[in-house]
Amino acid sequence: MKTPFDTRTFRDALGTFTTGVTIITTLTEEGGQVGLTANSFNSVSLEPPLILWSLAKSSASVPFFTAAKHWNVHVLSAEQEALSTLFATKGEDKFAGLEYEAGLGDVPLLKGCAARFQCRTAFTHDGGDHIIFIGEVLGFDKSDRPPLVYQNGRYALTATKPREDVSLSSSSIAVESGYTEDLLGYLLGRAHYQMIHNMQSRFQQHGLNEQQFFILSVLCIQDGLTLEQLNRFIDYTGQRVTVEEMDSLVQKELIALDTKGLQYQLTGEGREVSVHNIAQAKAIEESLVDQLGDGDVMALKLLLKRLVVKTDPGLPDLWSDKKEEI
Amino acid sequence: MKTPFDTRTFRDALGTFTTGVTIITTLTEEGGQVGLTANSFNSVSLEPPLILWSLAKSSASVPFFTAAKHWNVHVLSAEQEALSTLFATKGEDKFAGLEYEAGLGDVPLLKGCAARFQCRTAFTHDGGDHIIFIGEVLGFDKSDRPPLVYQNGRYALTATKPREDVSLSSSSIAVESGYTEDLLGYLLGRAHYQMIHNMQSRFQQHGLNEQQFFILSVLCIQDGLTLEQLNRFIDYTGQRVTVEEMDSLVQKELIALDTKGLQYQLTGEGREVSVHNIAQAKAIEESLVDQLGDGDVMALKLLLKRLVVKTDPGLPDLWSDKKEEI
DSSP, X not given: OBXXXXXXXXXXXXXXXXEEOEEEEEEOTTSOEEEEEESOOEEEETTTTEEEEEEETTOTTHHHXXXXXXXXXXXXXXXXXXXXXXXXXXXXXXXTTXXXXXXXXXXXXXXXXXXXXXXXXXXXXXXXXXXXXXXXXXXXXXXXXXXXEEETTEEEEEXXXXXXXXXXXXXXXXXXXXXXXXXXXXXXXXXXXXXXXXXXXXXXXXXXXXXXXXXXXXXXXXXXXXXXXXXXXXXXXXXXXXXXXXXXXXXXXXXXXXXXXXXXXXXXXHHHHHHHHHHHHHHHHHHHHHHHOHHHHHHHHHHHHHHHHXXXXXXXXXXXXXXXXX | OBOSOOHHHHHHHHHTSXXXXXXXXXXXXXXXXXXXXXXXXXXXXXXTTEEEEEEETTOXXXXXXXXXXXXXXXXXXXXXXXXXXXXXXXXXXXXTTOOXXXXXXXXXXXXXXXXXXXXXEEEEEEETTEEEEEEEEEEEEEOOOOBOEEETTEEEEEEEOOSSOOOSOSSOOOOTTOOOTTOHHHHHHHHHHHHHHTTHHHHHHTTOOHHHHHHHHHHHHXXXXXXXXXXXXXXXXXXXXXXXXXXXXXXXXXXXXXXXXXXXXXXXXXXXXXXXXXHHHHHHHHHHHHHHOHHHHHHHXXXXXXXXXXXXXXXXXXXXSSOOOO
């Protein structure tokens, strides 16, 4: 155990305790809006309803909060990261252009939060280099927005665990090969193919396979690509597109070759089919948001993007307006 | 805003504020171990080093903590969920069979935590139906274990956000089709194929494709399957295995048909190749753990499993010891 005390190391150890993020607002005696970001919030008591937070004695906001009768605590939602950063920055006019309501004592009440607590100071206590404010909660509300999280000095999203265990197999037999349901590669493959499986009825309707679906989707963004250019987006899947595959889409009148016979373009029908395919993929995603929760799907996408960036074999940027050269 | 006050609703609103989970231990005057789970922990002051937590006045542990000079706060790691539940349960002998050290004042110091703080009571304050303990930190340590998280009454893992933005595209052009890098189906497909892409050198070495890799992996767990049984595990990918595909593996002497000509079995070499394939997949996963962090990969797997359960088209259980009928 370390003893007295490198502040940096102590701060790092404290940072392992995960917290939400709050913005606390009040009014100056002249009616000016004051607000700051704090993660030192916690609940204290249910009856009477009390919460607490602490404020550095060095903060310029100390005189306002010690003089104030009312202040509001806003538990921020995952979409309010920019707001958190704004209220953590000194010297900005934080309320300019911000939409808010007037709470008790006219104290600003921000919108779009996970929860809000309107408080009256019950006690203040000395807490070393901080002052501890204990507030009696006079009113509160809550939304279903997923909350913003802070851990080890960074923002985070949460992957919540259902109360019951999550397992794909009922009986787990010993597997000497190490090939288990816990292998990341297996989970990614199975998740991917099950998502695609949900598209099968649409694919069958148009006689498409997964690869042709992807070809139409790529052309929907970057129309007019040669087979070579198309394959630069697809090569990494291990499934090169052939001229025959493209011919089959031409025969279905979903794509057409330009007059030079080099670049493939979506036909009107091809664009329509593709847009509907993507709408179907979005509907599947929406249904997952309903089942897993908005915050968990946000967290999943964040993690997948981070994985894709780390394993990128150097794919061209599909959404860039600069087309790769032929 | 709701006003005075349904306790349940108030508790739900407080639950939107995410916290870590701690276990706090002390000794009775007779030297008996006391411990409880609390998420009301927070940091207060750096100089002097102070932290706080609150304890319900109704708790049986109140006399022990008010009499104690020393107590230890353990910030739990993601792997200590069961310990959290144990110490949140009344009446168990929580320390039986538990490994711990003796901290300052001989107070139990648990192992495997994200961080630990050894404290001496600095002040106690009245906090409605709770007592607020403010502790001076006399010693602490920290590990790199990902922390356990609690939000809205459930355990959670975190998906941490890097300081810089995570984006797959440098310029985002307007996409009328809605096909963007933010589409979950796209991210899953790309993540899956990029993971497989990292296996290419191994595949080429043995002239395998992704499907044959999967066939070998399945046989590694459930050896002796007919083509029909195999396809029950593979059908949902939209890529049925053909007799020709199996023949090609037979010719490579990686699998063999049994004497009845019905069931495929791995040869010795087939098993060896498959075990090495899986070892390679695990090595890729390990390298991602290094890059993304242990906690984030845990969170990713949890979310993928939850997605797989929700989108399962009714696959047979690969790891069950009961084989599906032919």
